[in-house]
Amino acid sequence: MELIRSVAEMAALGRKWRAENLRVGLVPTMGYLHEGHLALAQRAVGENDLTVLSIFVNPIQFGPSEDLAVYPRDLDGDLAKAGAVGVNYAFVPEAEDMYPQGFGTSMDVAGVTETLCGASRKGHFQGVCVVLTKLFNLVQPANAYFGQKDGQQLAVVRKLVKDLNIPVHIAGVPIVREADGLAKSSRNVYLDAECREQALVLNQSLQLAKRLFDEGERDASLIKAAVQAHIETAPLAQIEYVEMVDAVTMQPVRRPEGQVMLAVAVRFKGTRLIDNVLLG
Amino acid sequence: MELIRSVAEMAALGRKWRAENLRVGLVPTMGYLHEGHLALAQRAVGENDLTVLSIFVNPIQFGPSEDLAVYPRDLDGDLAKAGAVGVNYAFVPEAEDMYPQGFGTSMDVAGVTETLCGASRKGHFQGVCVVLTKLFNLVQPANAYFGQKDGQQLAVVRKLVKDLNIPVHIAGVPIVREADGLAKSSRNVYLDAECREQALVLNQSLQLAKRLFDEGERDASLIKAAVQAHIETAPLAQIEYVEMVDAVTMQPVRRPEGQVMLAVAVRFKGTRLIDNVLLG
Numbered sequence: 001m002e003l004i005r006s007v008a009e010m011a012a013l014g015r016k017w018r019a020e021n022l023r024v025g026l027v028p029t030m031g032y033l034h035e036g037h038l039a040l041a042q043r044a045v046g047e048n049d050l051t052v053l054s055i056f057v058n059p060i061q062f063g064p065s066e067d068l069a070v071y072p073r074d075l076d077g078d079l080a081k082a083g084a085v086g087v088n089y090a091f092v093p094e095a096e097d098m099y100p101q102g103f104g105t106s107m108d109v110a111g112v113t114e115t116l117c118g119a120s121r122k123g124h125f126q127g128v129c130v131v132l133t134k135l136f137n138l139v140q141p142a143n144a145y146f147g148q149k150d151g152q153q154l155a156v157v158r159k160l161v162k163d164l165n166i167p168v169h170i171a172g173v174p175i176v177r178e179a180d181g182l183a184k185s186s187r188n189v190y191l192d193a194e195c196r197e198q199a200l201v202l203n204q205s206l207q208l209a210k211r212l213f214d215e216g217e218r219d220a221s222l223i224k225a226a227v228q229a230h231i232e233t234a235p236l237a238q239i240e241y242v243e244m245v246d247a248v249t250m251q252p253v254r255r256p257e258g259q260v261m262l263a264v265a266v267r268f269k270g271t272r273l274i275d276n277v278l279l280g
Numbered sequence: 281m282e283l284i285r286s287v288a289e290m291a292a293l294g295r296k297w298r299a300e301n302l303r304v305g306l307v308p309t310m311g312y313l314h315e316g317h318l319a320l321a322q323r324a325v326g327e328n329d330l331t332v333l334s335i336f337v338n339p340i341q342f343g344p345s346e347d348l349a350v351y352p353r354d355l356d357g358d359l360a361k362a363g364a365v366g367v368n369y370a371f372v373p374e375a376e377d378m379y380p381q382g383f384g385t386s387m388d389v390a391g392v393t394e395t396l397c398g399a400s401r402k403g404h405f406q407g408v409c410v411v412l413t414k415l416f417n418l419v420q421p422a423n424a425y426f427g428q429k430d431g432q433q434l435a436v437v438r439k440l441v442k443d444l445n446i447p448v449h450i451a452g453v454p455i456v457r458e459a460d461g462l463a464k465s466s467r468n469v470y471l472d473a474e475c476r477e478q479a480l481v482l483n484q485s486l487q488l489a490k491r492l493f494d495e496g497e498r499d500a501s502l503i504k505a506a507v508q509a510h511i512e513t514a515p516l517a518q519i520e521y522v523e524m525v526d527a528v529t530m531q532p533v534r535r536p537e538g539q540v541m542l543a544v545a546v547r548f549k550g551t552r553l554i555d556n557v558l559l560g
Contacts, residue, residue, distance in 0.1 A: 019301060021301070102529075104388075104389050104390035104391035104443060105387065105388070105440060105444055106388050107387050107388075108386050111382060130444075134443075134444055137446050137447055138445045140447065159384065163383055163384060163414075164410075165291055165414050165417040165418045166417050167291070167295060167298075167417055249382075
């Protein structure tokens with residue numbers, strides 16, 4: 001596997017691959033790779049002529065009170081893991097190279113960014129849109145891979161690509177979980193033993209929602225109340241949101257039609273975890 | 281020359297040309313083509329395997345009190361002119377196809393969009409950025425051609441392309457003028473005989489600025505005052521701005537260093553004309 005540190009070098013390779021008509025897969029990550037990332041990478045490796053995995057803790061998608069400075073990093077470990085699943089290139093740019101002095105472009109995708117994480121993390125998805133647009137333009141992938149774990153991000157990217165006619169196919173990949181059901185996340189490393197144990201209520205509550213839905217329940221407020229009640233059985237759980245939204249528009253629904261996403265964000269001693277389940 | 285009306289068809293052709301490794305030139309226009317547009321098209325035809333000229337009066341770059349509804353249109357004439365200079369494809373989409381129901385993406389390029397036309401036409405360059413990003417993604421051109429007439433637009437596009445790493449080369453093409461010096465513009469058709477005559481002060485004042493600059497004058501306020509005084513010799517002229525800005529950053533300068541742009545916007549009986557000259 002080859003390590004690319006420079007934006008200019010990445011752009012030159014993207015142009016070269018395009019001229020050679022190679023089908024390129026892109027897996028954008030913030031590093032500290034876990035099995036969720038590796039599931040994206042494995043799928044990319046299987047579907048493309050070559051795969052680029054980017055590792056970039058994108059500063060503009062973090063709010064001033066968020067965990068940018070302490071976000072976990074392990075470049076050596078990441079490169080070993082990515083190489084082991086067949087990734088061909090790791091693109092690991094510096095922030096100063098991605099956002100040089102005088103950088104001024106901003107983006108927003110109205111409609112899908114106001115609810116859920118967009119409501120509490122102001123500017124988050126705007127920063128996500130900018131960095132992904134840059135990565136798409138640099139790598140020029142045919143396919144880009146995103147985890148369903150960040151369900152709203154996936155919806156935002158799909159809307160961005162559709163609105164701007166970006167020539168890339170967006171693949172959503174199912175959530176990968178620990179054996180006990182906790183969704184894999186780089187931020188799980190923040191959890192102490194007590195939080196780690198209590199965090200199991202997230203997936204449990206989503207499974208409860210799925211059971212209710214599968215049994216025919218279509219009152220969103222009732223399903224959300226059941227989810228909330230289960231999460232509240234964990235004394236350390238501080239709920240940020242429990243919401244049921246349309247899977248494409250991210251707009252809250254009262255009675256689910258088509259595919260919906262039941263999504264939760266919960267803090268445990270300051271560590272913010274998100275999880276979701278698709279229904280219908 | 282082939283006429284493409286559908287966004288989906290344009291996207292499919294862009295993908296096909298990319299797979300065939302064709303060097304594509306793009307000339308984005310709002311139609312009602314004049315010799316300025318044709319100079320862009322001729323250069324594109326000479327430098328690329330094939331040239332796409334787009335004709336789209338982009339609604340989102342017009343303010344509510346601007347001339348969207350009455351903007352001059354002549355599709356048959358445009359197609360004949362574009363075909364005559366060797367353009368291969370005219371892309372003429374409908375607004376509903378470019379901005380379907382639910383469209384929500386917005387963009388801004390801070391730094392270059394606040395001065396000059398950006399100050400008086402709120403939202404104008406934001407709309408320009410969105411439509412050009414869409415056109416770049418649909419056509420996937422190697423080169424895109426813009427007139428120096430819209431000098432700030434050229435600076436905005438260059439900054440957008442740099443910030444977002446868009447894989448397109450931006451070519452700026454000198455202003456084309458009528459025999460008497462008036463810059464070619466689709467909006468010149470709005471001018472009655474009296475305004476048409478008096479509008480000559482624009483180019484005259486810019487030539488005066490160039491003469492002062494070439495003679496060594498480096499006091500921007502003095503050069504601007506001379507330009508303003510000359511424009512004011514036309515009784516119908518209502519000055520919106522006379523400004524000297526850095527040619528890259530579009531920031532006002534007091535003493536020109538490197539390349540600067542002396543730019544003017546003047547109304548004649550409601551018709552807004554812009555013109556500029558590069559100095560240094």
